[in-house]
Amino acid sequence: MSIFVTGATGYLGGYVLNELLERQDDRLSLLVRAKDADAARQKLWKSLQLHMDADRFWESMARLDFVYGDLHQPGLGIDQVTRQRLLKETDSVLHIAASLNRKSEKACVNTNLRGTLSVIQLARDIADHSGLLRYSHVSTTAVAGMRNAETVYEDSSIDWDRSDYDPYARTKKFCEHMATELLDGVDKTFFRPSIVMGDSRKPLTSQFDMVGAFCGLARMPVIPLNGDARFDIVPADFVGEAIARLHLKEKTEHMRYHLSAGASSPTGHQIDAALRPIGMRLRFAPRLNRPFHLVVRGMNRLPRGNKLQPVGAVMKVFWPYITFDTVFDNTRVTSELDLPAPNFTSYGAELFQFAMSNRFKYPYVPLPEKREAA
Numbered sequence: 001m002s003i004f005v006t007g008a009t010g011y012l013g014g015y016v017l018n019e020l021l022e023r024q025d026d027r028l029s030l031l032v033r034a035k036d037a038d039a040a041r042q043k044l045w046k047s048l049q050l051h052m053d054a055d056r057f058w059e060s061m062a063r064l065d066f067v068y069g070d071l072h073q074p075g076l077g078i079d080q081v082t083r084q085r086l087l088k089e090t091d092s093v094l095h096i097a098a099s100l101n102r103k104s105e106k107a108c109v110n111t112n113l114r115g116t117l118s119v120i121q122l123a124r125d126i127a128d129h130s131g132l133l134r135y136s137h138v139s140t141t142a143v144a145g146m147r148n149a150e151t152v153y154e155d156s157s158i159d160w161d162r163s164d165y166d167p168y169a170r171t172k173k174f175c176e177h178m179a180t181e182l183l184d185g186v187d188k189t190f191f192r193p194s195i196v197m198g199d200s201r202k203p204l205t206s207q208f209d210m211v212g213a214f215c216g217l218a219r220m221p222v223i224p225l226n227g228d229a230r231f232d233i234v235p236a237d238f239v240g241e242a243i244a245r246l247h248l249k250e251k252t253e254h255m256r257y258h259l260s261a262g263a264s265s266p267t268g269h270q271i272d273a274a275l276r277p278i279g280m281r282l283r284f285a286p287r288l289n290r291p292f293h294l295v296v297r298g299m300n301r302l303p304r305g306n307k308l309q310p311v312g313a314v315m316k317v318f319w320p321y322i323t324f325d326t327v328f329d330n331t332r333v334t335s336e337l338d339l340p341a342p343n344f345t346s347y348g349a350e351l352f353q354f355a356m357s358n359r360f361k362y363p364y365v366p367l368p369e370k371r372e373a374a
Contacts, residue, residue: 001026001027001089001090001091002026002027002028002029002065002089002090002091003020003026003027003028003029003090003091003092003093003094003247004029004031004067004086004090004092004093004094004122004126005017005020005028005029005030005031005094005096006030006031006071006094006095006096006097006115006119007031007095007096007097007098007138008028008030008031008032008044008047008096009030009032009043009044009046009047010047010096010097011047011206011207011236012096012138012193012196012236012239012240013047013096013097014047014048014050014051014240015051015236015237015239015240015241016094016096016138016240016243016244017030017047017048018048018051018052018240019240019241019243019244019245020244020247020248021060021063023244023245023248024248025063026063026091027063027064027065027089028063028064028065029064029065029067029086029089029090030044030064030065030066030067031067031069031071031076031078031097032044032066032067032068032069033068033069033070033071034066034068035068036068037066040066040068041061041367042367044057044064045057045367046364048060049364049365049367050204050205050206050362054367054368055371057367058370058371067082067086068082071097071110071111071114071115071116071118071119072110072111072114072115073118074118075118075121075122076115076118076119076122078122083122086122086126087125087126087129087130088129088130090126090130090132091132091133092132092133092134092135092136092247093119093122093123093126093132093134093135093136094136094138094243094247095116095119095135095136095137095138096138096243097111097115098111098112098115098116098138098168098172099111099112099168100168100209101167101168102165102166102167102168102169102317102318103166103167103313103317104167105167107167108167108168108170108171109167109171112168112171112172112175113171113174113175113178116137116175116178116179117178120135120178120179120182120183121182123135123183123186124182124183124186127183127185127186132186132187133187134186134187134188134189134247135179135183135186135187135188135189136188136189136190136191136243136246136247137175137176137179137188137189137190137191138191138193138243139172139173139175139176139190139191139192140168140169140172140192140193141157141192141193141194141232141258141260141328142164142165142166142168142169142172142321143157143158143169143172143173143176143192144157144158144159144162144326144328145158145159145162145163145164145165145169145173146162146163146164146165146320146324147162147324147326148324148325148326149324149325149326150326150327151263151326151327151328151329152258152326152327152328152329153258153328153329154192154254154256154257154258154329154332155256157192157256157258157328158173158176158177165320165321166317166320176190187251187252188255189246189247189252189255189256189257190255190256190257191239191242191243191246191257191259192256192257192258192259192260192328193234193239193259193260194232194233194234194258194259194260194261194327194328195210195231195232195233195234195321196210196233196234196235196236196239197210197211197214197233197234197235197236197344197348197351198211198235198236198344198347198348198351199235199236199237199347199351200235200237200238200342200346200347201235201237201347203347203350203351203353203354204354204362205236205351205354205355205362206362206364207236208355208360208361208362209314209317209318210318211351211355211360212314212355212360213314213315213318213322214348214352215352215355215356215360216311216314216315217322218275218280218282218352219280221283222283222284222285222288223268223282223283223284223285224285224286224287224288224289224291224292224293225268225284225286225289225322225323226268226284226286226325227267227268227269227272227282227284227286228267228268228269229267229268229323229325230265230266230267230325230326230327231265231266231267231268231271231322231344232260232261232262232265232326232327232328233261233265233266233344233348234259234260234261234341234342234344235342235344235347237342238259238339238341238342239259241337241339242257242259242333242337242339243259245337245339246333246336246337252336253332253336254332254336256332257332257333258328258329258330258332258333259330259333260327260328260329260330260341261327261330261341261343261344262327262328262329262330262331262334262341263327263329263330264341264343265327266343266344266345268282268284269282269284270345271344271345271348272284273345274344274345274346274348274349275348275349275352277349278349278352278353280349280352289323293319296312296315296316296319297312297316298312299311299312299313299315299316300312300313300315300316
C-alpha cells in the first residue's frame, strides 16, 4: 500500500518526504507537475538535495511512484488508469502543496481552494472505494486571523468573525473547513506551522522569503518594533518531523496541531542577544512602527526593477505577522511526540550568516547520473 503526497517537490515537502522515507517502508505516490520521469526526478532532486546525497536519492527512487498531474486541473489532471490504481492502493493522503503567494488572490484561490478541493475529492473516492486510514492537511497558524498580543490554542484558532491578513490565510482557513465538511467519517489531521525559518541542525536553507525579511530587519540601524514582542518561529526540521510522525501514527490524540514555538517563542531582545556573537546588534524603536509601515507601502509601489521594490514587497507581506506579538500554543505536539521545538536563538545567527554569504540563494547542484552497482 502507499501514501499519496502532494507538494513533495516544495521546501517543506522535502523535509516531510525525507522523514517518511526514513520512518516507514510503504511506497509513496507523489503528485508532480512534470511531463515525464526525468523532469519529475529533476524537480524532486532540487527539493531533496538539502537532505541527502545523490546515491541515497537514487536508492529512494525504488520506493517512489510519480503521479503526473496538476492541482489546477480537473481531477488533479490524473489519467484514469493511474487514478484507479490510487483508489486500490492508497492507504492515506498527505496534502502539503499550497500557494504561499500572500499577495495574489488568484494564485491562492486556484491552488489552495480549487486544488485542495480536488485532493479532498480524491480522498473521498479512496475512502468510499477501499477505505482511507487518514487524510492529513498542512495548513498554517495564519488561519487564526488578525490577532494582537495573544496566546492562541488549536480549537479556538478559527474564528469566522475575525478578518484575515491576506488571501493565503483566508483560503487556508476555508481549506480546513472543506476537509472537515466533505470527509465525514475519515480520520483527519490538520497541521498548522507558524513562521518556518531555517534548520536547527545546520545553517542551510533553500527558502528565503521570511529569512530575507529577518535579515533585512536585523541590518537596519533601528528596528521599528517592540523588543519585548514575541516571534513564533520554528525550524523546518521540527515541522517536517512532526508532520511525518503524526501522519504515520495509528491514532493521533488530536485533530489539530500547532507546529510552533509556543511559550518558548523568543522576544526581540533575546534574538538580539543571540546575534551579538556575530557582531550584530538590534536596536528597537517601537514609536517608529507606523512611519516605517508607510515607507514599506511606498517601497512596494515602486516600479519593478527598482532595487527597493522587492524589499518593500516582502516587508509588506510579512509585516502583520512580525508585529502582532502572538504565539500559538504547541503543547499538543510537544507532549504527544516528546519533541521540543528548537529555539530560534540557538540557530538564528548561523542562518543569518548563511543567507548573507550566499546572497539569499541556495547553491543547487545538478543531479549526477545513477551509478550502476558493480
